[in-house]
Amino acid sequence: MLNQDTKTIVGAVPYLELNNGKATIHFPLIGPKHQLGRNCPWADLQTPEDDWQVLSREHARLVQMGKDYQILDGNGQEPSRNGLFMNHHRIDGSQGQILRHGMTLTIGQNPKNLIRLTYCNPSDSTAGVTPSQRGLSLKNVKEWPVLLGRSPGSEYNSLELPAPTVSRIHARVERVGADRYQIRDNSSANGTFVNGQPISGAVVLEDNAVITIGPFQLVYRYHQLELRDRGNQIRLDAHQIVREVSIKGDKKRILNQVSLPIEPGQLVALVGGSGAGKSTLMKTLLGIEPLRAGAVYLNGMDLRQNFHLYRTQIGYVPQDDIVHYQLRVDEVLHSACKLRLPPDTDFNQVITQTLKQVQLSHVRNTFIKDLSGGQRKRVSIAVELLADPKLFFLDEPTSGLDPGLDKQMMILLRELADQGRTVVLVTHATANITSCDRIAFMGRGGYLCYYGPPLGAMDFFEMPSNDLQYFSDVYIKLDQEQVINGQRRGVPAIVQDWCQRFKTSPQHRQYIGQTLSGGNQDPDPTPPSRPPTRLSPLRQWLYLSQRYGILVNRDRFSLILSLLTAPLTLIILKLALGDETPFKVIDPLEPSQGPLALRVLFIFTCLSIWIGLSSSVQAIIKEVTIYNRERLVNLGILPYLASKLGIHGGIALVQTLLITVTALITFDPPEPELIPWWLGLATTTFLTLMANISLGLMISSWVKNEDQGNSILPPIMLFQIILSGVLFQLNGLGDLLSFMTMSRWSNNAYAAIVNINAMVPPPVTLPDGSVVPAVFEPSSLYDPTWENLGLCWAMLGLQTLLYLGFSVWGLAKKDVV
Ligand SMILES: Nc1ncnc2c1ncn2[C@@H]1O[C@H](COP(=O)(O)OP(=O)(O)OP(=O)(O)O)[C@@H](O)[C@H]1O
Numbered sequence: 001m002l003n004q005d006t007k008t009i010v011g012a013v014p015y016l017e018l019n020n021g022k023a024t025i026h027f028p029l030i031g032p033k034h035q036l037g038r039n040c041p042w043a044d045l046q047t048p049e050d051d052w053q054v055l056s057r058e059h060a061r062l063v064q065m066g067k068d069y070q071i072l073d074g075n076g077q078e079p080s081r082n083g084l085f086m087n088h089h090r091i092d093g094s095q096g097q098i099l100r101h102g103m104t105l106t107i108g109q110n111p112k113n114l115i116r117l118t119y120c121n122p123s124d125s126t127a128g129v130t131p132s133q134r135g136l137s138l139k140n141v142k143e144w145p146v147l148l149g150r151s152p153g154s155e156y157n158s159l160e161l162p163a164p165t166v167s168r169i170h171a172r173v174e175r176v177g178a179d180r181y182q183i184r185d186n187s188s189a190n191g192t193f194v195n196g197q198p199i200s201g202a203v204v205l206e207d208n209a210v211i212t213i214g215p216f217q218l219v220y221r222y223h224q225l226e227l228r229d230r231g232n233q234i235r236l237d238a239h240q241i242v243r244e245v246s247i248k249g250d251k252k253r254i255l256n257q258v259s260l261p262i263e264p265g266q267l268v269a270l271v272g273g274s275g276a277g278k279s280t281l282m283k284t285l286l287g288i289e290p291l292r293a294g295a296v297y298l299n300g301m302d303l304r305q306n307f308h309l310y311r312t313q314i315g316y317v318p319q320d321d322i323v324h325y326q327l328r329v330d331e332v333l334h335s336a337c338k339l340r341l342p343p344d345t346d347f348n349q350v351i352t353q354t355l356k357q358v359q360l361s362h363v364r365n366t367f368i369k370d371l372s373g374g375q376r377k378r379v380s381i382a383v384e385l386l387a388d389p390k391l392f393f394l395d396e397p398t399s400g401l402d403p404g405l406d407k408q409m410m411i412l413l414r415e416l417a418d419q420g421r422t423v424v425l426v427t428h429a430t431a432n433i434t435s436c437d438r439i440a441f442m443g444r445g446g447y448l449c450y451y452g453p454p455l456g457a458m459d460f461f462e463m464p465s466n467d468l469q470y471f472s473d474v475y476i477k478l479d480q481e482q483v484i485n486g487q488r489r490g491v492p493a494i495v496q497d498w499c500q501r502f503k504t505s506p507q508h509r510q511y512i513g514q515t516l517s518g519g520n521q522d523p524d525p526t527p528p529s530r531p532p533t534r535l536s537p538l539r540q541w542l543y544l545s546q547r548y549g550i551l552v553n554r555d556r557f558s559l560i561l562s563l564l565t566a567p568l569t570l571i572i573l574k575l576a577l578g579d580e581t582p583f584k585v586i587d588p589l590e591p592s593q594g595p596l597a598l599r600v601l602f603i604f605t606c607l608s609i610w611i612g613l614s615s616s617v618q619a620i621i622k623e624v625t626i627y628n629r630e631r632l633v634n635l636g637i638l639p640y641l642a643s644k645l646g647i648h649g650g651i652a653l654v655q656t657l658l659i660t661v662t663a664l665i666t667f668d669p670p671e672p673e674l675i676p677w678w679l680g681l682a683t684t685t686f687l688t689l690m691a692n693i694s695l696g697l698m699i700s701s702w703v704k705n706e707d708q709g710n711s712i713l714p715p716i717m718l719f720q721i722i723l724s725g726v727l728f729q730l731n732g733l734g735d736l737l738s739f740m741t742m743s744r745w746s747n748n749a750y751a752a753i754v755n756i757n758a759m760v761p762p763p764v765t766l767p768d769g770s771v772v773p774a775v776f777e778p779s780s781l782y783d784p785t786w787e788n789l790g791l792c793w794a795m796l797g798l799q800t801l802l803y804l805g806f807s808v809w810g811l812a813k814k815d816v817v
Pocket of ligand 1: 245246247254272273274275276277278279280281
């Protein structure tokens with residue numbers, strides 16, 4: 001082992017500084033070649049065994065290049081176990097990295113357990129990049145608490161963490177006792193995490209605690225807060241991922257042991273025939289599709305166990321647009337800002353900057369419905385860019401675009417990658433595929449048949465030339481049966497052959513074997529974590545209600561129709577009845593009056609049921625793509641549902657008013673003893689409307705598409721009519737089932753208020769002593785008592801709660817993580 005004395009090194013020869021958080025070792029570089037390793041006789045730059053286990057026995061080679069050195073991972077045959085990283089790029093064993101004065105690499109990726117390797121060349125002290133590692137020595141702080149945030153203000157007791165998802169003052173570090181510190185979240189929008197767990201109160205900092213705030217990672221130890229990761233670079237490593245689905249009880253593999261590394265700043269296209277598994281692969285990489293086996297790591301951390309840490313850093317544009325067509329571009333972005341960014345952000349500035357980035361400044365005030373397909377896609381991209389995600393997934397962003405727009409989209413994605421983002425897209429349009437750094441060619445059955453640079457695929461698949469006009473022939477080659485030596489080879493066999501060939505190819509070794517990096521071997525793994533801290537539910541409800549209010553208001557035709565349906569129906573009913581007065585008790589009593597009044601009240605019931613159901617049944621399902629996307633970010637189910645209920649409840653109030661006023665104008669009012677007619681009518685109507693709105697929301701949260709929602713309305717209406725008890729006397733099971741309808745309770749409430757029983761004349765006895773059968777008999781269901789009316793109203797209220805409960809369940813079932 002060489003001399004590790006710093007004094008003899010500095011000012012003389014280049015040297016490596018290795019720091020494991022506890023100790024620092026210096027290795028002078030004096031020969032043309034060196035081998036770095038742990039406790040290994042072949043390594044001349046040798047660390048001791050204890051505390052340096054992250055380092056492999058033969059971890060890296062150094063080769064002199066002029067006055068500097070090149071560093072190469074592994075021993076020339078095998079890559080090292082924990083790798084060498086520069087900004088999360090893994091340095092491979094063949095090309096390596098030229099070291100310049102001041103460069104810092106990391107050995108391993110686990111913030112708690114990595115080694116920093118810094119190269120210094122005293123003869124070149126002006127050149128190179130000095131790593132801007134920032135930190136804070138808590139021992140030296142004079143003013144408490146220490147503020148951590150996007151713009152914490154003070155210079156002396158703060159640490160600035162500039163990112164859109166970080167609140168202005170995000171967290172505070174407080175001193176407890178002489179040498180102990182605790183951290184407290186400052187009601188931040190996206191939460192503070194300690195060792196992967198969101199914190200609510202104050203948490204005492206133990207040595208090696210990893211604090212995550214937005215994209216930043218800090219490690220606390222020895223009274224220091226050290227900024228370990230600025231989160232501006234994300235690498236992704238997929239290890240042997242397998243996805244299985246159940247089809248009619250049989251398991252089917254739709255992803256087959258796929259491994260691939262995606263480095264920070266790379267633009268990667270997932271290509272292949274229809275049904276090959278591209279979208280499935282993207283969703284597994286993104287963490288929203290379950291895995292049968294394997295793992296996906298982001299910067300070495302298991303994505304599924306730490307999804308909430310990366311939630312705000314992942315952008316995802318699904319195949320369907322994630323924008324409301326009835327909103328203006330500006331409104332879409334404002335509402336996304338409110339839901340995703342801390343409230344103390346200057347939204348206008350962020351929106352202006354983002355629109356410039358996607359070249360849509362000129363359509364800022366245009367309605368989404370008036371944009372072209374390509375512009376709409378770019379608005380979806382802009383929505384995701386607001387939070388400045390470092391990992392960006394796009395599912396077929398160019399589908400349906402003309403070749404010009406396709407090219408523009410690829411240029412935009414290239415720019416996003418060049419700004420340091422890791423961009424992954426699924427695409428069928430391969431004309432501009434050369435913009436990508438890597439393509440993953442998937443074969444039917446979810447097999448990875450090639451991963452590497454786009455042009456390399458032409459070579460690998462033995463195409464006649466590198467001309468990309470032959471690229472589509474690769475699809476044909478992998479998707480057609482062949483006869484080889486007289487034997488027929490089906491597509492699955494052909495795909496598996498190519499997958500196998502790739503696994504043993506030099507391309508696999510270069511683009512996967514040398515670059516793939518493992519997960520963190522955390523000596524103290526934390527258990528899977530709870531959901532993240534969120535924007536306050538009240539604020540979410542407010543923002544969502546504002547947005548939904550605008551949307552409902554913009555759909556003027558439906559709104560007016562829904563408001564006018566009831567008054568118009570009542571007017572038509574009045575015209576149909578002519579001079580008849582269904583609610584006024586006639587003297588002497590007529591046998592037909594009770595049934596007539598009941599039928600008219602039944603129209604009131606049916607009206608409320610229909611209006612309530614039809615206005616709400618599409619409310620959730622028609623924006624389910626947007627809901628799913630926002631839910632992945634931070635949307636709460638209760639604020640979301642409450643915003644729907646609030647707006648529809650408001651409309652129901654207006655409808656109740658219109659129905660009451662129209663009924664009072666068009667029909668002679670009854671004179672009930674229990675409660676004034678207008679009040680009883682309004683209360684029963686409102687409760688019926690709310691119960692049906694809740695039923696509509698429940699349906700909307702469970703159906704798969706809008707058509708299913710519409711198809712379910714007629715049978716529900718029919719059941720309510722049949723089981724209302726108005727058309728038929730209900731017995732046995734029918735009577736029991738009617739307890740679950742709203743028509744029964746609504747109609748009984750109206751009938752009790754009007755006092756239908758009082759409209760039934762006494763039985764007529766004929767001279768021969770026989771009694772004429774009554775057309776209609778008084779019923780205890782219509783008793784004009786508070787007990788009866790209270791029961792009817794309570795049942796309507798109970799059903800409202802029940803359906804809302806089922807709506808919450810339906811929405812929760814949509815959750816993928
Ligand atoms: N949840 C699921 N249940 C059953 N089969 C599924 C499921 N998800 C995907 N599949 C099947 O897995 C295969 C791969 O689907 P995937 O959508 O990933 O393909 P793709 O390559 O993206 O196709 P396309 O280019 O047509 O969109 C298809 O055969 C699909 O039917």
